[in-house]
Amino acid sequence: MNRREFLKTGAIGLGGLVGIKGKAYPCETKEFYGMLVDTTLCIGCRSCEKACSEVNHLPAPNLGDDKPRQTSIDAFTVVNKFKIDNQEIFVKKQCMHCNQPACASACLVKAMFKTKEGPVIWRGNKCLGCRYCMIACPFDIPKFEYNSLNPKIRKCEFCFERLKKGEKPGCVDACPMEALIFGTRRELIEIAKERIYKNPDKYVHHIYGEREAGGCGWLYLASVPFEKLGFPENVGETPYPEYTKEFLYSVALIFLLWPSFLIGLHKALKKEDEGD
Amino acid sequence: MKEIKRFILFFISELKPKGRLLTPFNIITTPIILLGIALIIYRFTNGLGAISEGGSQDFPWGLLIGFNVVTGVALAGGGYIIPFIVYVLGLKKYRPMVRSAILTALLGYIFYAFAVLLDLGRPWHIFNPIIGNSFGISSILFIFVWVLVLYITCLFAEFLPAITEWLGNERFRKFAKKLVVGAVIFAITLSTISQAGVGALFLLAPTKLHPLWYSNITIFFFISSIFSGLSVVIIIDSISHKVFKDQAYNFGELIIGLGKAACLTMFVYLSLKLIDIAHSRHWQYFQSPMGHLYLVELIGFILFPMVMFTEGVRRKVMGLIKLAAFITVIGVILNRLNVTMIAFKWYLPHHFPGWMECVISLTIILIQIWAFRWIVNRMPILREHKWENE
Ligand code: SF4
Ligand code: SF4
Numbered sequence: 001m002n003r004r005e006f007l008k009t010g011a012i013g014l015g016g017l018v019g020i021k022g023k024a025y026p027c028e029t030k031e032f033y034g035m036l037v038d039t040t041l042c043i044g045c046r047s048c049e050k051a052c053s054e055v056n057h058l059p060a061p062n063l064g065d066d067k068p069r070q071t072s073i074d075a076f077t078v079v080n081k082f083k084i085d086n087q088e089i090f091v092k093k094q095c096m097h098c099n100q101p102a103c104a105s106a107c108l109v110k111a112m113f114k115t116k117e118g119p120v121i122w123r124g125n126k127c128l129g130c131r132y133c134m135i136a137c138p139f140d141i142p143k144f145e146y147n148s149l150n151p152k153i154r155k156c157e158f159c160f161e162r163l164k165k166g167e168k169p170g171c172v173d174a175c176p177m178e179a180l181i182f183g184t185r186r187e188l189i190e191i192a193k194e195r196i197y198k199n200p201d202k203y204v205h206h207i208y209g210e211r212e213a214g215g216c217g218w219l220y221l222a223s224v225p226f227e228k229l230g231f232p233e234n235v236g237e238t239p240y241p242e243y244t245k246e247f248l249y250s251v252a253l254i255f256l257l258w259p260s261f262l263i264g265l266h267k268a269l270k271k272e273d274e275g276d
Numbered sequence: 277m278k279e280i281k282r283f284i285l286f287f288i289s290e291l292k293p294k295g296r297l298l299t300p301f302n303i304i305t306t307p308i309i310l311l312g313i314a315l316i317i318y319r320f321t322n323g324l325g326a327i328s329e330g331g332s333q334d335f336p337w338g339l340l341i342g343f344n345v346v347t348g349v350a351l352a353g354g355g356y357i358i359p360f361i362v363y364v365l366g367l368k369k370y371r372p373m374v375r376s377a378i379l380t381a382l383l384g385y386i387f388y389a390f391a392v393l394l395d396l397g398r399p400w401h402i403f404n405p406i407i408g409n410s411f412g413i414s415s416i417l418f419i420f421v422w423v424l425v426l427y428i429t430c431l432f433a434e435f436l437p438a439i440t441e442w443l444g445n446e447r448f449r450k451f452a453k454k455l456v457v458g459a460v461i462f463a464i465t466l467s468t469i470s471q472a473g474v475g476a477l478f479l480l481a482p483t484k485l486h487p488l489w490y491s492n493i494t495i496f497f498f499i500s501s502i503f504s505g506l507s508v509v510i511i512i513d514s515i516s517h518k519v520f521k522d523q524a525y526n527f528g529e530l531i532i533g534l535g536k537a538a539c540l541t542m543f544v545y546l547s548l549k550l551i552d553i554a555h556s557r558h559w560q561y562f563q564s565p566m567g568h569l570y571l572v573e574l575i576g577f578i579l580f581p582m583v584m585f586t587e588g589v590r591r592k593v594m595g596l597i598k599l600a601a602f603i604t605v606i607g608v609i610l611n612r613l614n615v616t617m618i619a620f621k622w623y624l625p626h627h628f629p630g631w632m633e634c635v636i637s638l639t640i641i642l643i644q645i646w647a648f649r650w651i652v653n654r655m656p657i658l659r660e661h662k663w664e665n666e
Binding site: 072108109111131135138144146148247248254269 | 321322323324325326328332333334336337360363364365366392395396397398399401402404405410411412414415416417418419421457461462464465468469472473476477478479480481482483484494
């Protein structure tokens with residue numbers, strides 16, 4: 001695709017000229033808060049779910065039911081059971097708090113917002129309810145209140161309000177097994193690497209979330225490949241804003257080139273006409 | 277003051293229906309529209325979930341976005357192609373088509389904006405992306421909304437001469453005519469972006485939209501909007517000959533030129549599709565049902581009408597060209613619905629949209645047709661008018 005390459009270089013050059021920032025989404029990627037989930041330690045007691053519901057004023061989860069579930073408008077986190085080789089593995093699921101979130105780069109009013117502390121939050125005073133964030137999120141996390149007249153987008157916000165007060169998220173201290181560790185992303189990756197290094201037979205040698213979708217705030221360790229635990233396998237490592245960058249450049253390019261080209265064409269053809 | 281009063285009186289007198297009221301079309305569509313309006317009220321009093329069984333957490337966008345907006349935009353392609361041919365390329369013989377093409381696009385885009393409004397969960401924040409302090413400039417949807425607003429404005433400017441002629445205000449008409457070429461050039465630019473932009477909305481769903489449709493979607497959306505727009509113009513022409521017998525200027529052989537252009541762009545489209553498939557090594561998908569659907573699109577609705585166009589143009593058979601245009605339009609609709617609904621999350625079971633959603637979607641289209649008819653019956657759109665002579 002030579003033409004595209006050409007367009008790309010042209011666009012980047014022009015982008016520089018008119019002062020478009022190369023980066024589609026502005027955020028520091030250095031010291032975000034994150035969470036490490038060690039699925040080998042989780043016993044599936046779902047205390048974190050319960051704590052989450054309390055903190056967020058959601059209906060208490062039905063702990064008796066262990067069907068696989070999705071997060072929903074009244075369950076921001078769910079723990080699902082996977083039976084693999086006679087072994088039960090439990091996986092907590094919630095928003096991944098991506099470093100460069102798809103949801104935020106989709107949102108046309110910055111209602112989905114990556115805070116500099118790391119949590120990705122939803123701001124109801126801006127949101128239009130277009131649900132584009134739901135189309136974009138590779139983990140299918142944002143949920144919409146279809147049956148409300150003042151519908152909200154609901155998802156885990158990493159207890160941003162508590163974080164601001166210096167408290168930890170609701171789920172982490174509820175865990176009796178220390179399967180959840182709260183900290184800065186960098187620390188957590190170090191801990192995760194160390195665990196893999198010290199127990200090479202226990203873990204698969206991959207930290208899910210380290211690079212997925214450009215890196216996530218939530219990181220996972222597991223003893224079996226992540227595809228078997230319900231993680232989307234084709235997410236890739238490209239940060240989501242990259243997917244639209246090329247198009248955003250070409251919009252600038254079209255705006256610059258099209259009118260002059262069309263006017264030129266119009267003039268040229270008119271002259272010929274008159275010459276007849 | 278007097279002017280305004282005169283205008284209001286004139287407007288009220290024009291509101292009265294012209295022609296017979298009890299036509300089969302009216303008898304069928306009136307109850308649907310009334311039901312649709314009732315359902316729209318129901319939607320605003322009970323929430324979006326009340327009308328959209330299809331709209332779910334897994335499929336956030338239902339018919340209103342998938343069909344009325346994304347498909348509709350493609351069908352309004354004539355709104356920039358015909359002005360391009362007439363004003364930029366200066367092919368004056370196509371002038372009789374220009375107003376109906378512009379009107380179709382103008383009404384189309386106004387009603388997409390309306391559909392979007394109905395589909396928003398929190399429509400009271402609609403001005404946030406426009407005058408709010410929350411510009412999500414890196415969002416494709418943000419660009420799309422802006423382009424939508426500006427494009428409607430431009431189309432309106434292009435359409436202004438017809439309005440001034442209807443009002444019979446010569447001074448105003450002279451002024452309006454001066455705007456046209458500028459508006460056309462800006463409108464073509466905006467339209468290019470909006471046509472590619474509806475496709476670009478799905479760039480953020482690389483894992484959800486089937487790879488066959490995802491690949492280079494913006495380029496394909498743009499190219500297909502050309503032959504889609506041309507085909508719609510051909511169809512509108514043949515329908516309005518029947519409906520507006522008293523005033524339709526005979527386009528006659530003009531549609532041969534459009535057929536030729538449509539055929540050519542379809543050839544480009546098909547060739548690029550083949551290169552795309554070879555380039556991205558997508559052969560393996562052709563054994564799956566989605567792959568078959570893709571082939572149906574390419575063979576049944578691109579290659580086949582292409583051959584018909586060629587034959588129709590070569591032997592000058594209008595009927596064949598019109599049929600080809602019709603099949604092409606069905607194909608474009610299929611393609612857009614595939615992207616927005618069928619091939620979107622193809623790995624999950626799909627539900628048919630609920631009946632209420634369907635009625636609302638249809639109502640929007642019917643009101644649009646009524647508006648089109650109302651305007652054509654009053655303003656010089658199809659009937660012979662003073663073609664602008666510059
Ligand atoms: S997981 Fe989804 S909702 Fe959460 S930050 Fe990432 S893209 Fe946004
Ligand atoms: S639904 Fe709200 S948060 Fe999501 S993309 Fe639309 S405006 Fe942004």
